[in-house]
Amino acid sequence: MWVVKIGGSLSHDPALREWLTQLWEIGGGRVVIVPGGADFADAVRQYQLDWRVDDLVAHNMCLLAMAQYAILMQGILPELVLASSEERIRSALRDGHVAVWVPTGLMRITPDTTTNWDTTSDSLAAILSNSLNAERLMVVKSCPVDAGAPLETLAASGVVDARFVGHVKDANYVVEMFNKGDLAVMRDRLLNVPVV
Template sequence: MTRQGAGTMGNSKQLLVVKLGGSSASSSDLSRWVRALDQASIPMVVVPGGGPFANTVRRYQPKLGFDDRAAHEMAILGMEQFGLALISLSTRMVSARNRGEIEAAIEAGDIPVWLPRDVALSAPEIAQDWSVTSDSLAAWLASRLTAKHLCLIKQIDVPEGADVEALIGAKIVDDGFADYLGPTSSVHVAGPGDLSSAGIRLAEGKVPGHVLQRHAAALAAAV
């Protein structure tokens, strides 16, 4: 097992934020992605998707009639549920609710899994509706931590040369994603085709997948 050295947290020049899509919960790839992430040699934060937990909220909202604000909080709780599952599958992941806990985990050589409820619901700039999902929250966290890289792990392979706007248009990321991107983080996307090499790349301090292009519109939205 490879561990980043103590004292590296705050080195945002190397920090990697990884959003692990909740759709992986129903895939046999999930345990393999967790093992790959456990091999990371650079400081890393994992943002869990909502997966089946958030999908349950979507399914029952029209039946029960609760509003988008309630649905947003419930979906964030779904992210926390998936995050707890990831922690139980990992040898290195630990829960972290705020920047201080993220920093402490990385200082200890662990991989913090961000449980976003407390911070995300108290941030006035984060819309509390379905325009913001775990993708946007991962982008927001990467911006807040001035992370060097943001990697989105998806259950589909995105072609090289794709840009952020194309992923928004294809509903691969949510509509608000570009609004929450910071100007300094490079955005990577990784899919099933990248899984076999992901552990090796992470152990070498590299990011799985390939870089998404960020056009002027996305950069302008991030500033």
């Protein structure tokens, strides 16, 4: 099973449809898509500034932002299956579908280590990958990405969030960073890995 995190920065980009279509065509039964927060999360940042709500409120709102992006993805490609739990994800994959994670189950009543701006959808994708015992985590960004750069460098430059490295440092899966233009590379990976 592969987790593919698609950055919110692609939410207005024609490349989004291409990524979703390719993942659906060749990733059925193997791929879980994690949506970023897109400009829905940018709105949360603004609301937090305007109303001075705490990070717990912002965290819960950002999970709903990710849910909105997930719903948008399914609106673009109705064959995608929305899944809000690990059980629903596994069921969708068993049925040969591509799942899109709706992370509302991570909403919190009290703060924890994830309820802050250092933990974004990047880290949540890593947490999900750990939970699902994924084989690979692919993170797709619209900004330029040096695929060979150490993850610490990418975190320091803001390509991934500050907590991401800690979540993947002991992972048993491959972590790869992609630019939105690397669709052919992703396709090659999916086509050349045997189905288990």
